Amino acid sequence: MVTYREELLRLLHSLSYEEREVTLTSGKKSNFYVDGKQTTCHARGAFLTGHLFYERIRAANAAVKGVGGLTMGADPIVSAISVISSIKDDPLHAFLIRKEPKGHGKNLWLEGDKNLKAGDPVAIVEDVVTSGGSLLKAIERAQAHDLKVVQALTLVDRCEGGAEFLQDHGFKLEALFTIKDLKGLAT
Numbered sequence: 452m453v454t455y456r457e458e459l460l461r462l463l464h465s466l467s468y469e470e471r472e473v474t475l476t477s478g479k480k481s482n483f484y485v486d487g488k489q490t491t492c493h494a495r496g497a498f499l500t501g502h503l504f505y506e507r508i509r510a511a512n513a514a515v516k517g518v519g520g521l522t523m524g525a526d527p528i529v530s531a532i533s534v535i536s537s538i539k540d541d542p543l544h545a546f547l548i549r550k551e552p553k554g555h556g557k558n559l560w561l562e563g564d565k566n567l568k569a570g571d572p573v574a575i576v577e578d579v580v581t582s583g584g585s586l587l588k589a590i591e592r593a594q595a596h597d598l599k600v601v602q603a604l605t606l607v608d609r610c611e612g613g614a615e616f617l618q619d620h621g622f623k624l625e626a627l628f629t630i631k632d633l634k635g636l637a638t
Contacts, residue, residue: 459490459499460628463607464636466490477582479611485633487578487606491527501531503627504604508532508543508574513601516571519546519561521589524578528606532576546573548592561596569597580605580624583613587620607633 466489473484490496533545546563577586608626
């Protein structure tokens with residue numbers, strides 16, 4: 452019987468992993484690309500992602516009340532986690548962090564903020580971590596909104612310094628998969 456983790460890894464490999472020359476957000480060149488959104492926007496991929504992240508968050512025993520991340524990579528992930536948590540009658544409210552504040556209305560950085568209160572423990576998620584800069588930006592935005600960030604998670608760690616960068620800033624990166632997992636399926 453295939454586990455959820457094995458099934459998600461296969462989906463990631465078939466939908467999100469490509470061996471080709473790309474320029475990453477950091478400006479670095481790479482000979483492979485991981486587009487996690489291709490998997491997290493897939494119906495089964497969203498279910499599997501939400502389930503596995505939910506389990507990881509609850510296994511930490513950190514009393515997390517919400518889950519958020521920087522738009523767009525985190526958007527389908529936080530939605531999936533929130534839905535799975537509701538099915539389990541153990542709500543984790545989703546919130547989305549903008550890259551720029553909304554240009555009108557309340558000029559919000561966070562959407563879904565009314566579901567949480569100051570000091571609530573939250574998890575911050577990302578689809579793919581390379582340098583860790585985007586994840587740290589999301590963490591800092593959540594902290595500026597008076598949320599207590601207790602977990603930093605990613606679907607895929609490219610193993611290019613992101614975990615170490617986040618460690619230097621006081622956060623342990625938890626990855627469901629590493630690039631080694633994905634490349635291991637290619638052979």
